[in-house]
Amino acid sequence: SLKANIGKYRFNNVLLNAAGIRCATTDELTKILHSTAGGCVTKSATPQPREGNESPRMKATPMGCINSMGLPNHGLDYYLKFAEENQDKNDNQVILSIAGLSVDQNLEMLHKIQDSSFTGLTELNLSCPNIKGESQIAYDFEAVRDILTKAFKFFKKDIGIKLPPYFDLHQFDQIAAVLNDFPIAYVNSINSIGNGLVVNADTESVVIKPKGGFGGLGGDYVKPTALANVRGLRLRLKPEIAIIGTGGIKSGRDVFEHILCGANVVQIGTAFGFDGVSIFDRISKELKEIMAEKGYTSLDDFRGKLKTL
Ligand code: DHB
Numbered sequence: 001s002l003k004a005n006i007g008k009y010r011f012n013n014v015l016l017n018a019a020g021i022r023c024a025t026t027d028e029l030t031k032i033l034h035s036t037a038g039g040c041v042t043k044s045a046t047p048q049p050r051e052g053n054e055s056p057r058m059k060a061t062p063m064g065c066i067n068s069m070g071l072p073n074h075g076l077d078y079y080l081k082f083a084e085e086n087q088d089k090n091d092n093q094v095i096l097s098i099a100g101l102s103v104d105q106n107l108e109m110l111h112k113i114q115d116s117s118f119t120g121l122t123e124l125n126l127s128c129p130n131i132k133g134e135s136q137i138a139y140d141f142e143a144v145r146d147i148l149t150k151a152f153k154f155f156k157k158d159i160g161i162k163l164p165p166y167f168d169l170h171q172f173d174q175i176a177a178v179l180n181d182f183p184i185a186y187v188n189s190i191n192s193i194g195n196g197l198v199v200n201a202d203t204e205s206v207v208i209k210p211k212g213g214f215g216g217l218g219g220d221y222v223k224p225t226a227l228a229n230v231r232g233l234r235l236r237l238k239p240e241i242a243i244i245g246t247g248g249i250k251s252g253r254d255v256f257e258h259i260l261c262g263a264n265v266v267q268i269g270t271a272f273g274f275d276g277v278s279i280f281d282r283i284s285k286e287l288k289e290i291m292a293e294k295g296y297t298s299l300d301d302f303r304g305k306l307k308t309l
Contacts, residue, residue, distance in 0.1 A: 001297075001298060002014045002015070002038075002284055002287060002288065002299065003038075003091070003298075003299075004038065004264055004265045004299055005264070006121065006160070006185055006186050006242040006244070006264055006265060007158065007185050007186075007240075007242065009088075009093055009120070009121055009158070009185075010091040010093075011038030011039055011091055011092075011093055011265055012038050012090060012091040012092060013036055013037055013038035013280070013284060014038060014255065014259070014265055014266060014287075014299060015036070015037050015038060015255070015266060015267075015268060015280050015283060015284065016037055016038055016039055016040065016041055016093075016095070016244075016265060016266070016267045016268070017032050017037060017040055017041055017267060017268060017269070017272050018041065018246050018267035018268055018269030018272065019041045019042065019043060019044050019095075019097040019123065019125065019162065019267075019269075020043060020044065020067075020069065020269060021268075021269045021270070021272050021273040022272060022273060022276070023040060023041060023042055023043050024043040024072065024073060024074065025074070026078075026082050029042060029082055029086075029094075030086075031277055032277060033086060033089075033092055033094070034277075035277035035280050035281075036277075036280035036281050036284050037277070037280040038091070038092065038093065038265070039091075039092050039093035039094060039095065040093075040094055040095070041094075041095040041097055041123060041267065042079040042082065042083065042094070042095070042096055042097050043072075043073045043074075043079070043097065044071060044073065044097040044098060044099035044123075044125045044128065044162075045073050045074075045075060045076040045078075045079045045080075045096075045097065045098050045099070045109065046071055046073060046075065046076070046098075046099065046100060046101060046105065046109075047075065047076055047100065047105050047108055047109055048075050049073065049074050049075035049078070050070070050071050050072055050073055050075075051072055052069050052070035052071055052072025052073075053068050053069060053070030053072075053130065053132075053209075053210035053211075054209050054210055055209065056207070056208050056209055057069050057070065057208055057209060057210055057215075058208065058215075059198060059207040059208050060273075060274070061198055061207075061219075063219055063220040063221055064217060064218050064219015064220050064221050064222070064248075064270050065217075065218050065219055065270050065273065066196055066197075066198045066207065066208060066215040066216065066217055066218075067130070067192070067208070067215050067216055067218070068130040068208055068209075068210040068211050068214065068215035068216065069130060070130050070131060070132070070210060071099060071101075071128060071130070071131065076098065076109050076112060076113075077112075079096055079097075080096065080112065080113065080116055080118060082094070083096045083118050083120060084116060084117050084118050087118060087119060087120045088119070088120060093120055093121065094120050095120060095121045095122070095123050095160070096113065096118060096120065096121070096122045096123065097122075097123040097125055097162070098110070098113075098122065098123070098124060098125065099124075099125035099128050101131060101134060103143075103146065103147050103150065106124065106147060106151070107147075107150055107151060110122070110124075110151050110154075110155045110159075111154065111155075113155075113157065114154060114155050114156065114157060118157070119157070120158075121158050121159070121160055121185060121186070122157060122158070122159050122160070123159075123160045123161075123162050123188060124147075124151075124159055124160070124161050124162065125162040125191070126138035126144060126147070126161055126162060126163065126164075127162050127163055127164035127190075127191035127194075128191070129164070129191070129192060129194030129195055129215075129216045130194075130210070130211070130215065130216060132210070132211060136164045136191075136194060138161070138163050138164050138175065139164060141174045141175060141178050144161075144175070144178050144179075145178045145181070148178070148179075148181075148182045148184075152182055152183065158185040159184060159185060160184065160185050160186035160187065160188055160242075160244065161179065161184060161186075161187050161188065162187075162188045162191055163175065163187055163188065163189045163190060163191065163229070163233075164190060164191050164194060165189070165190040165191070165193050165194075165222070165225045165226070165229055165247075166229060166232070167225070169232065172229075172232040172233060172236055173236065175233075176233060176236035176237050179237060179241060180236075180237060180238050180241070183240075184241050185241070185242060186241060186242040186243060186244055186264070186265075187233060187237065187241060187242075187243055187244070188243075188244035188246055188267065189226065189229035189230055189233055189243065189244070189245065189246065189247070190222065190225060190226045190229045190246060190247045191216070191246075192215075192216025192217055192218050192222065192269075193216065193217040193218075193221065193222050193225060194216050194217075195211075195214045195215070195216070196214070196215060196216070196217040196221070197213055197214055197215075198213070198215075199213075218247075218248075218269050218270035219248060219250075219270040219271070220248055220250075221248075222247045222248045223247055223248025223249075223254065223257075224248075225247065226245065226246060226247020226248050226258070227245075227247075227248075227257055227258065227261050229247075230243055230245040230258055230261040230262050230263050231261040231262060231306060233262075234261065234262030234304055235262075242264040242265070243262055243263050243264055244263065244264065244265045244266065244267055245258035245259070245261065245262075245263025245265075245266045245267070246266065246267040246268075246269060247269075248270075249266055249267075249268045249271060249283070250268075250270075250271035250279075250283075251283060251286055252283050252284075252285070252286025252287035252288075252289065252290050253286065253290060255283060255286075255287050256287060256290050256291075256302070259299055259302060259303050259304075260302055260303070260304070260305060260306040261304070261306055262303065262304040262306075263303070264303070268280075268283070
């Protein structure tokens with residue numbers, strides 16, 4: 001079976017959408033809940049609705065995509081209402097993603113969630129690369145410690161942290177040392193690789209408008225970096241912290257690789273954007289075929305069991 005769990009939260013399928021892709025409206029979210037996926041993740045919310053950056057702000061390429069959306073979303077109240085109304089039906093989880101533009105905005109949203117009837121997982125996104133003038137919070141380890149210290153003083157529900165990719169093993173040590181001091185349910189690695197630049201040689205131009213063309217990369221570009229982050233964090237985080245693997249998944253084989261590196265659950269962003277909800281059927285089938293070939297009956301049979309040479 002492809003069942004998975006994060007602590008007490010059960011998922012009837014290991015596949016979820018990644019925040020940001022086809023998950024901004026209740027229509028899109030309902031489609032995911034009615035699909036083969038094990039649940040849905042909401043577009044990262046801010047306290048108030050936002051229009052986001054100017055268009056064009058996303059561009060597909062043969063290897064993936066680049067985007068600088070700038071957090072267009074309907075505001076926390078909209079997603080919190082959907083989450084309250086649809087939470088945990090038949091092990092189909094709703095994960096509520098939030099991305100405040102400041103510590104205070106994040107704490108304000110966590111207070112609202114704490115005071116709500118929502119009992120599911122909240123994903124605190126500390127890694128949005130596309131807000132003009134802002135840096136990605138999770139590259140500042142003391143800022144992460146500060147926000148988590150403030151949050152856990154009053155937030156008694158379960159929380160996951162969406163992390164950016166790290167590129168130096170010392171960064172893995174540093175973020176793990178901070179996260180291991182808190183009762184975090186999971187980390188989600190990785191968000192897009194921030195501030196890439198796609199160039200069109202024909203037009204001699206960038207391909208998206210915001211930030212002079214700089215934007216977050218997803219798709220084939222990011223898979224090895226994602227696998228390194230899942231593996232690097234699994235080797236360093238305390239066992240009570242689960243890992244969601246996100247980055248470069250477009251086949252059952254990619255999911256298998258993420259789970260070998262230690263992922264408990266995985267999320268699909270760019271490829272879900274290309275294919276829509278049918279991707280959850282195809283990838284489930286491909287993953288089951290690989291498992292059958294290898295004689296595995298559950299994801300636990302191979303999770304984290306990557307061999308080294
Ligand atoms: C956006 C992009 C991200 O990678 C993210 O984590 C949050 C928001 C965006 O541009 O909307």
